Amino acid sequence: MFQNQQPLAADSPLPGVSRCLDSTHFVTTILHQFAESLGNAIDAKDQHTSMHSDEVAQISHAIALTMGLTPREADIIHVAGHLHDIGKIGVPDEVLRKEGPLNTQQWQAIRKHPQAGADILCPVAALKKLGVVDMVLHHHERYDGKGYPCGLKGCAIPLGARIITLADSLSAMLQDRPYRKARTFESACKEIIHCSGSQFDPRVVEAFRKSADTIKTIIEILSSSEEAA
Numbered sequence: 001m002f003q004n005q006q007p008l009a010a011d012s013p014l015p016g017v018s019r020c021l022d023s024t025h026f027v028t029t030i031l032h033q034f035a036e037s038l039g040n041a042i043d044a045k046d047q048h049t050s051m052h053s054d055e056v057a058q059i060s061h062a063i064a065l066t067m068g069l070t071p072r073e074a075d076i077i078h079v080a081g082h083l084h085d086i087g088k089i090g091v092p093d094e095v096l097r098k099e100g101p102l103n104t105q106q107w108q109a110i111r112k113h114p115q116a117g118a119d120i121l122c123p124v125a126a127l128k129k130l131g132v133v134d135m136v137l138h139h140h141e142r143y144d145g146k147g148y149p150c151g152l153k154g155c156a157i158p159l160g161a162r163i164i165t166l167a168d169s170l171s172a173m174l175q176d177r178p179y180r181k182a183r184t185f186e187s188a189c190k191e192i193i194h195c196s197g198s199q200f201d202p203r204v205v206e207a208f209r210k211s212a213d214t215i216k217t218i219i220e221i222l223s224s225s226e227e228a229a
């Protein structure tokens, strides 16, 4: 994950945005801290999703590296993972916290959050240029084209979004909900493999399979830090 997190030197002038974007340091420090902070804020809205954004960020990072993406590309996807649900800030708390099935109107409110998230992040030029805004916008697309908000299919969906979709689903399956118990990691793995080619990109599923041990360890470390908090 982010091992290169030295703060900016005290005498270091903040470079202009375009120079910043070429800097791995910028992605791994300032942008990451900003994203983690906002992700924590959105997770705090729902008691059932504590550490969800952090989990999605870290799982996505592990999958990206296993797929052969560069460390910088994996870091950018990690940032998008922290921010993926930021649009839920506009979803009423009574919908997010509802203990039971949602009605049509409530589902419509939920389905707006990818576009709302993209709208919130769009003014940050760095996030737009690095592709983070598009990853957030498309994190509920499905590989078979049956997702939302645009119904994009296959490789038309940004790769980072295809990775975050899987990480998001895994994290959600491992959480208790008022209307269902959490799955075990092994049961969630089976479900993800079952959905290869429909909900998920088969290449992302394959990378998930290869990195499953690492991902299981990431989840265990996060849940033990949550219990200790």
Ligand SMILES: [Fe+2]
Binding pocket: 002, 032, 036, 054, 057, 058, 078, 082
């Ligand atoms: Fe992070």
Ligand SMILES: [Fe+2]
Binding pocket: 084, 085, 113, 139, 140
């Ligand atoms: Fe979402």
